Each structure stands twice: as C-alpha cells, then as structure tokens.
Amino acid sequence: MAITAGDNLNSVAAPQKQALNTNYLDLSSADNAGWGQQYVPDLMEKEAEVFGNRTISGFLAQVGAEESMTADQVVWSEQGRLHLAYTCSMIDADQGMGGDNPGCEIEILLDMDGQDPGSNHGVRVNDTVIVAGGTGQTFKGLVTQVSGTNIEVAPYDAADSVIADGTNNCTILVYGSEFGKGRSYMTSAGYDTDGTYGTATDSRGANEPKFKTFTNKPIILKDYYEVSGSDASRIGWVEITSEEGASGYLWYLKAEADTRARFNDYLEMSMIEGVKGSGSTDVDLMVGGTNGDPVGTEGLFAAIEDRGNLTSGVTGVNAATDLAEFDAILAEFDKQGAIEENMMFVNRATSLAMDDMLASMNSYGAGGTSYGVFDNSEDMALNLGFSGFRRGSYDFYKSDFRYLNDFATRGGINAVAGASAIRGVVIPAGTSTVYDQQLGKNLKRPFLHVRYRASQTDDRKMKTWVTGSVGAATSALDAMQIHMLSERCLVVQGANNFMLMK
Numbered sequence: 137m138a139i140t141a142g143d144n145l146n147s148v149a150a151p152q153k154q155a156l157n158t159n160y161l162d163l164s165s166a167d168n169a170g171w172g173q174q175y176v177p178d179l180m181e182k183e184a185e186v187f188g189n190r191t192i193s194g195f196l197a198q199v200g201a202e203e204s205m206t207a208d209q210v211v212w213s214e215q216g217r218l219h220l221a222y223t224c225s226m227i228d229a230d231q232g233m234g235g236d237n238p239g240c241e242i243e244i245l246l247d248m249d250g251q252d253p254g255s256n257h258g259v260r261v262n263d264t265v266i267v268a269g270g271t272g273q274t275f276k277g278l279v280t281q282v283s284g285t286n287i288e289v290a291p292y293d294a295a296d297s298v299i300a301d302g303t304n305n306c307t308i309l310v311y312g313s314e315f316g317k318g319r320s321y322m323t324s325a326g327y328d329t330d331g332t333y334g335t336a337t338d339s340r341g342a343n344e345p346k347f348k349t350f351t352n353k354p355i356i357l358k359d360y361y362e363v364s365g366s367d368a369s370r371i372g373w374v375e376i377t378s379e380e381g382a383s384g385y386l387w388y389l390k391a392e393a394d395t396r397a398r399f400n401d402y403l404e405m406s407m408i409e410g411v412k413g414s415g416s417t418d419v420d421l422m423v424g425g426t427n428g429d430p431v432g433t434e435g436l437f438a439a440i441e442d443r444g445n446l447t448s449g450v451t452g453v454n455a456a457t458d459l460a461e462f463d464a465i466l467a468e469f470d471k472q473g474a475i476e477e478n479m480m481f482v483n484r485a486t487s488l489a490m491d492d493m494l495a496s497m498n499s500y501g502a503g504g505t506s507y508g509v510f511d512n513s514e515d516m517a518l519n520l521g522f523s524g525f526r527r528g529s530y531d532f533y534k535s536d537f538r539y540l541n542d543f544a545t546r547g548g549i550n551a552v553a554g555a556s557a558i559r560g561v562v563i564p565a566g567t568s569t570v571y572d573q574q575l576g577k578n579l580k581r582p583f584l585h586v587r588y589r590a591s592q593t594d595d596r597k598m599k600t601w602v603t604g605s606v607g608a609a610t611s612a613l614d615a616m617q618i619h620m621l622s623e624r625c626l627v628v629q630g631a632n633n634f635m636l637m638k
Contacts (some may be wrong), residue, residue, distance in 0.1 A: 140333030149222065157289045161497045173463060177440040192515050193404045195481065196626075201582050204590035204596070207351040210627055216346035220258040220310040221248045226269070227286065229298045238296050239280055239290035242308060248471075249632075255284040258343040260573055263291060264312045269299035278314060285319060289383070350443075354589055354625040355410065355433045357402055361395040363388040386533065392618055396600075401545075407586060407626040408539065410435030433625045435582070437558065443631035445472075448555065448638045459493070459527065465562065466528050472632045475530045475564040482637065483540035483550065492524045537561070562635035583633065588624040 145210035219294040228241040244257050259265070261279050268291060275296035281288035289308075291298065301304055368388055413419050413431035424431040433470035440446070445468050447461060469475070483491070524533040536548040538558060541547045564583050588597040599621045602608070626633070 139632065193400050195537065196404055196407060196584065198584060201585040203585055203587055204254055204595075204597070205354070205587045206589065206591050209351050210587050210625060211349060211351045211625065212629065213347045213349045213632060216348060217248060220343075222246065222253070222257060222259070223248070224267075226299045226301055226303045226306055234545050239277070239288045240267075242287050243290060243305065244285045244287065244308070245304070257285065258315075259287050259308070259310060262313050262315055263310045266309045266311060268302050268307045268309075268628050269298065270305040271299070271303070274301050275299075280404075282390040286538075317638070342381050352434050352587075352622045352625045352627060353430055354587065356621065356623045357406060358397070358619070358621050359395060359399045359402070360617055360619045361392045362604075362615050362617045363391070363606070363614070365604075365606050368616055371404075395618070396620065400598075403622055403624065405437065405545070406433070407624065408436045410626070411438045434628070435626055436561070436628060437636060439626070439631050440561065440630035440634045440636040444634040444636060446636050446638060460530070462527050465634070466530055468635070469530065469633065473564070473630060474529075476529060476635050477533070477565040479563050479565055480534045480538075480560055481537035481563070483533065483537060483558075485549070486559045486637065487534060487536050489520050494525055532562075533565075557638065559637040561637065564630065564633040583629050585629075586624055586628050587627055588622065596621065598622050613624050 204507060222244045225243045225245055226240065228244050230240070244253065244259065247253050247257070252511045259279055259282060261282055263279045264276065265279060266274065266276050275298060277289040277291040277296075279280050279287055280290045291294075318385070370387075371385050410433040411422070412434050415430070419431050423429075424593065434442070445465075447468075465466060468571045522534065524531065526532070539546050540550065540558060540560065543551070546558065599619075602615040602616060603610045603619065604613045
C-alpha cells in the first residue's frame with residue numbers, strides 16, 4: 137500500500153524556535169485569512185465614532201406634540217380676521233354708481249389675506265371707512281351704495297383729495313358706521329332717487345364670521361433589515377455601539393440599529409420636507425394607484441411657503457447681521473397673530489451671524505472686554521454665544537438646527553442650493569384654538585403637531601415586527617427580517633405666524 141503526502145504538508149523542520157510560515161499556520165497567505173502573522177498588529181476593537189451623534193430626530197419633539205387619528209385625512213379650521221379690510225381698485229373718483237351723486241366708485245379685489253371675497257365681502261351701506269391709496273392719499277367717508285363687488289363712498293369732507301382713477305393698490309378699512317335719527321338699516325341701493333335714504337332692511341344681511349378649512353393626509357413609510365441565519369450566528373472582531381447604546385461583537389446588531397435610526401430620522405424628515413402631489417406625475421401611479429387617491433403630504437417647509445411668511449433677508453443670503461431683518465419680521469408678525477414668544481431653529485452660519493449681531497449691540501464688544509451680559513474676566517472662558525434676545529414686544533429663542541447643518545441631510549443640499557437654501561425657521565410657541573372636524577369641537581393644540589394612524593386594533597405610530605426562522609421562527613426563510621412601518625402627517629396650524637428663512 138502506497139502513501140502519498142499532500143503537496144502543502146507543513147512538515148519542514150525549523151533550525152530555531154521561531155514562528156515561521158513553514159512551521160505555523162500563516163493566515164496571511166492566499167490560502168488563509170491573514171490572522172496568524174509573525175508580528176500581530178495591535179487591533180483596536182472599538183469602532184471609532186467619527187461623526188458623533190448621526191441622528192437628526194428630536195426637532196418635532198421640542199416644538200410640537202403627537203396625537204392619534206383614525207381617518208384617511210385630518211381636517212381643521214382656522215378663524216378668519218375679525219376686522220374688514222380689503223385691497224381695491226378706484227373706478228370713478230368723481231362720481232358714484234348713479235353718476236349724479238357725490239362720491240367715488242371702488243371695486244373690491246382681495247381681502248387682506250390675498251383671497252378673492254367676490255360679492256361676499258362684508259362692506260355694507262352706512263359703514264364708515266378709511267380709503268388709502270398707494271400715492272399717500274387718504275380720506276374718510278360713508279358707504280352710500282353697494283352692488284356686488286362695487287361700492288360707492290362719499291367723503292365726509294368735500295375738500296378731501298380723492299384717489300385717482302385706475303389705482304389698483306387702494307386699501308379700504310371699515311372702522312364703524314353712522315345712521316340718521318330714526319333710520320333703519322339701509323338697502324344695498326343706498327340713496328333713493330330723490331336724494332333721501334331708503335327705509336328697507338339692508339339686503340346684504342348680517343355679517344357672518346369666516347373661517348378657513350385646511351386638510352392634510354398621512355403617508356405610509358416602510359423599511360426593513362434582513363440578515364441570514366448564518367450571519368446572525370457569526371461573531372466579528374469589531375466592537376460596535378449603536379446610537380441607542382446597544383453594543384457587542386455581532387455586526388448585524390450594528391446594521392439593524394443603523395437601519396432603525398435611519399428610519400426614525402425619515403419619520404421626522406418626511407414631516408419637514410413632505411409635499412403634496414399634483415396628480416399628474418408617475419408618483420400617482422406608483423403610490424396612489426389607479427383609484428385617484430391623493431399622494432404626498434404637506435410638510436413644515438411646504439406649509440410655510442404656501443400659507444406662511446418667507447424672508448430672504450435684507451442685505452444678502454445670510455442677512456442676520458443686523459436688526460433690519462428682524463424688524464421686518466416683527467412688522468410682518470404684527471400683521472398676523474403677534475405671538476410674543478418665538479423659537480428660531482437656524483443653521484450654523486446664521487446662528488453665528490446672530491451672535492455677532494447681538495455682540496455688536498454692546499459698546500464694549502469691539503474691544504473684546506465684554507460680550508452681552510457676561511462679566512468676563514481673564515481667568516474664565518469667554519462665552520461668545522447667545523441663546524435668545526428680545527426685540528420690541530417679541531422674544532426670540534435661538535437654537536442650532538442639526539438637520540440644516542449635517543452634510544448628509546439638508547446641510548449638503550444647502551451647500552449647492554444658493555439663494556433657495558433654507559437658513560432656518562421661526563416657530564411660534566404656545567397653543568392655538570382650532571375647530572377639529574373629526575371631533576366636532578374646539579381644541580387647544582400646539583401650532584405644530586404630528587398625527588398618526590391608530591385604533592384599538594392597530595397602532596401605526598411606529599410598528600416593528602420580526603419574521604423569518606432566526607429566533608422565534610415564523611416562516612421557512614433562513615433569515616431574520618425586521619420590519620418597520622409608520623403612517624403619519626404633520627398639522628401646521630396658524631402657518632401665518634411662521635417664518636421660513638431663506
């Protein structure tokens with residue numbers, strides 16, 4: 137019987153007691169994995185966390201709340217303005233509608249929120265009004281006739297300079313009314329042909345309060361992580377730690393934790409960046425199907441751009457270097473709800489510009505001896521930042537918005553977006569009262585809150601479930617799948633009190 141030795145038999149005698157590749161396994165060779173070298177490197181098992189905390193979620197938790205819903209959409213109503221003011225066009229500055237009565241004829245175009253009221257405006261005969269034109273002319277008068285969107289105003293003082301014909305940026309404000317003794321409410325025709333007032337009740341009737349109804353729909357977000365049964369039982373040499381604090385030598389724990397953290401960020405990013413579909417793109421086929429279901433959801437930025445206020449600064453893209461921009465913001469807030477406390481979430485460049493602006497308000501700031509209200513000394517660290525300030529009757533609390541700074545999120549988009557880059561957002565603090573169509577009553581809620589689908593049967597705020605044959609076997613799949621799902625939308629109430637800084 138013949139015995140044949142293998143070609144790779146490790147049987148060469150070594151003249152010295154030394155670890156050589158001829159008498160020890162050399163895992164650096166092509167047949168091995170590079171572990172048993174003669175001089176083993178100093179392996180650092182701990183994975184280096186070079187990006188710090190990589191998650192950006194938490195913004196909505198600071199400024200809003202979460203609430204469940206059971207419908208396919210959320211509908212809410214917001215109160216309209218109390219006083220009657222409209223932008224108008226001067227049709228006839230010399231005579232009224234009849235052509236033989238003193239006064240001017242004005243056509244109502246828009247209300248102060250830019251909406252077309254049509255003939256449903258609230259101006260009635262015998263209302264006293266202020267009419268102002270873009271050229272600085274202003275007079276006060278009495279409404280003498282109303283016909284649809286056209287009204288006639290007779291000035292109290294015949295010497296008043298009446299706004300010229302064709303002026304389209306007139307503004308009319310109702311400030312009261314005046315009636316003669318024993319007079320009833322007037323007809324919309326106003327003057328009778330003989331110059332006396334009519335006596336019938338005003339056909340326009342009493343003014344009804346107006347409100348605006350808004351709606352948003354939830355979107356379904358999904359993600360999953362999968363690891364095979366073999367990989368789930370394999371130990372690695374790298375020690376990992378997830379954002380949630382889990383640690384170990386099983387690499388799939390790291391991958392699953394990263395997937396979960398990324399999905400949590402998606403939940404927040406979708407509420408910030410979401411937009412509604414137009415109904416005419418392939419998105420409707422992919423998500424809405426063929427039954428015409430609406431797609432998309434209105435996120436924070438889209439809601440502010442549609443119903444809120446925008447500022448691109450006064451002196452440039454990063455115009456937070458003086459108080460001019462904030463004075464313009466205050467003037468706009470005065471036209472809206474005038475909410476005293478506001479939170480600013482801004483990117484790094486804008487935050488530093490605000491710090492420099494506030495420091496320059498101090499007479500000692502240029503010399504570096506004092507910064508704000510800090511009693512700085514040579515033995516203490518100098519605090520060069522500000523967390524807030526008060527201007528006029530408004531308080532602004534400043535905070536860095538990680539989402540706008542991180543290069544892997546909006547920070548990377550802003551780097552190439554130019555003038556359309558988002559510098560920050562101003563959000564009012566406190567709560568607002570709105571009428572909830574689902575509950576049928578007025579409720580106080582934060583201006584910003586997330587609605588998620590939930591019932592006694594299924595809570596879709598953040599669902600997680602495991603399938604596969606690893607651990608508790610649920611299928612024949614030789615793997616573990618971790619599924620994540622959420623169905624939610626954002627409600628931005630009183631968007632007219634928000635400001636988007638671009």
